[in-house]
Every structure is written in structure tokens, then in C-alpha cells.
Amino acid sequence: MRLLFVGESWVIHMIHTKGYDSFTSTKYEEGATYLIQCLRDSGIEVDYMPSHEVQVRFPKSEQEIEKYDAIVLSDIGSNTFLLRNETFYEMKIVPNALELIKKFVKDGGGFLMIGGYLSFTGVEGKANYKNTVLADVLPVELLSTDDRIEMPQGVHPVTVKEENITRGLTEWPPFLGYNRFIAKTDSDVLATIQNDPFIVTGHYGKGKTACFASDCAPHWGSKEFVDWEQYKSLWIRILQFISRKS
Template sequence: MKKILLAGESWMSYTTHVKGFDSFYTSAYETGEKYLKRAYEDGGYEFIFMPNHLAAEEFPFTIEELSVYDMIILSDIGANTLLLPGDTFTKSIKRPNRCNLIRDYVRNGGALLMVGGYLTFSGVDGKGKWQDTAVQEVLPVQILSTDDRMEHCEGITPVTTVSHEILEGLGPWPNVLGYNRTLRREEGTVIAEVEGNPFLAIGEFGKGRSAAFTTDCAPHWAPPEFCEWKGYNKLFVNIAKWLMKEEKASL
């Protein structure tokens, strides 16, 4: 059974509630992996979820450890989480650059999918910062250096631009509520776009392949009509099969 690693898709919130003279605090931990988990487990894959707070120290530090996985997904995780492990940030101890390892993993035959969010691509306030890493070298789109969020509270519909096996049988795209704006690269092929910008792009780099899906895989950019869309599972399984050079999905 092929193994897929999802890194990211988690967040913690600390809220101040003010009620007249008094105030109090609440905290919450939330994750957004359940839709991808459903798609890939139903598709016959072993799905490993590594939330942001664990990825900082547990995301592989060697190419051998990374190569245990047949596909890596980066979703709503900033580059700093991989660039600043605790030993480096607090003790100035050198550690392997895991962004460089991801690039080498792809060039050696690995599969990489970057999914949109507030901390992937460039992200909110440019804090995603992936454009300044080696991962940019193996992505089929060019990441901006500024805040790249395109918010569409009214809903916006992607369109298919190129016939490709990934999109076979999906039908019309449902609305999304936003995406990360990126630029086309000669090394990539845009097979779906939104507002003339890449929505789903793919590319081959060395022996491996990568894909950029510039909206989210879960709320808020992916509303219920997208997450519960009958084509959701098929889309993400088809992406995985193409990236890992398997036969086309039969869902």
C-alpha cells in the first residue's frame, strides 16, 4: 500500500471574550485533514497526517526518511515550520534544510502536491514564504513574493483549460471562496484556472512530478459544495495517481 504524508492543516486559537467589566479566555485546536483523509483512504492509500506543531520536529530530516513516503502533501504549512526546527531557532545548532530535501525528493522520483491556504504558496502577509525556498524549483507555478490571497466571499468558479486524465469524469467545478494567486511557469502545465490564474497546475522535474492546487482542501476557501462535491475524492485520487505514475483512477 502506497503511503501519503500530509504536513500542515492544523491550527490553535486563543480567544479573549469581553463581557462588560469581565473577560475570560478560551482555546481550541482544530484540523482540516478529514476530507483528504477520506479521499485517500477510500482510494486505497495509507494516509499519514502530521499537523503543523508536530511537523516542526517530526518532518523527515534525511532523504532516506522522506523517501519512505510515495507522495508528500504540503497544505497550509509555512516554510518557516521546516526551516526553523527547535535546535536551530533556540540553540543555533545546524540541521538539514528540509526544503532542499523536498526538492531533491522530487527530482529523485518523488511526488509533491502543494494545496492552497493562508500559509502555503506566499499566503497571508507573505508569511508562507515558499517562493524563497528550494521547493519553488520543483513547483509548476511561480509563487508571488507578496500576500497572494484572492478572497471571493461571493464564490467563484474554476474552469478547465486543458484536457487531462486527472480531470476525466469530474464534470463542472463547484464554487470556491478564494485561492492563492500564482504565475504560470514554462516548466508547468495549467489544466484548470480561475480568473485567468493557475488553479490546478502540474509539472515534471527530474524523475518526479509535482502539482499545485491553489485553493484549499477544506473550509474556509472550500465550502461544503466543494468538500461534499461528488468529484472531490476522484479529483484528489487522480492527482495522486498521476503524480505517482500509477494507472488512472477508476472511482
């Protein structure tokens, strides 16, 4: 399986104030390092594309994107794909990256969206996938407003349908939040969280799709989740389900 994993990176710019004086510092972080290593250790070929590299590295044609069996978007908003430098600054007409993903899935490729502040509708609605072509591809209906459900006390998902993805998952670790969405009528809800869909699978054209409502890493994905003995196998099962080679 060859996978394109996009997102899960950020830059933090801080202002340090000490009395009269202040200074700034900046650091770069990636959130999916552990997950990606788990997948690579399992024989999955992962091309990782941090959010800031989408501008220059994301495939620009159907031929480039067809080499993958599945695409994963995690905590990266739609503007990163739609506001390309060539268009924003130079007014050039360029291929719509989200339309390329839609065509990729329609032709048989797999697609997974993982939750986060810039997934689905996202914080203050900024992820905004509801108003993009991926709204057709996803197996869920997205909310029109901020879809975050913060659960600092922790909340446990519940398996409601046992298929290969959820086989044997009777006791889940806690999560600290998730994105709320509504399952489409032709999709399958495999797990719920506070009666909201948590893992949803579906089809679009010839391809298979999946949504995971929470994060693959802290902070929503708790330390208990990352350390969970089923962590690695859960993600592999999801990717095996959506993969073109399944």
C-alpha cells in the same frame, strides 16, 4: 501508495469579554480530516503530520523520507520547516527539511501543494515559499507579495485541458478564494479560475509535481466543494499522477 500529508492544523486562542470580566479559551482544529479519510478509504496509506508536529516528526534524512511515494503540503508556511527548535534556540546545524523534499522530488518522488493562507506566498507573504528551494520544485512562479484572492461571492473554476485529472469535470462547484500564481512555461495548466491557473502539473527531475490553488476544506473550499460528487476522485487522480508508483 504511501503519502505524507503535512499541515492543515491550527490552534485558536480566544479572549471572551463580558462587561468587566474576561477569560480566555483555546481550541485545536484540523482541516483535512475528511479528505484524509477519503484517501484512506480508497486504499492510500496516509501518514498525517499536523503543523505543530513538524518540529519533532518530520524526516531528518533522505532514508526516512524515501519511504513515501508523494508528499503533500497544505496551509503550512516555510518557517515551520526552517525555524527548527534546535537551530532557533540552540544554534545547532540541522538538515534543511525543504532541501530534503527537493531531493526527494528530484529522485522521483511526487509533490503537491494545496492552497491556503499559509501556502505558496500566503497572507502578508508569510508562507514565503518563493524564497526557498521549493520555488524550483513547484510548477509555478510565486508572487512576491500577498497572493490571496478573496471571492466571498464565490467563483467557479473552468477546465481548460482535459487529462486524466480533469476528465469529465465540466461543472465545478464555487470556491471562496485562492492563491494567485503564474504557471511556468514547461508546466500544464489543467483548470483556471478567473483566468488564473487553478490546477497546474509539472515535473522536477525524475519526479512529478502539482499545485491546487484553493483549499481542500472550508473556508476557501466551499461546502459545495467538499460535498461535490467528484471531490474524492479529483484528489485521488492528482495523487495518482504525482505518485512515484504512477
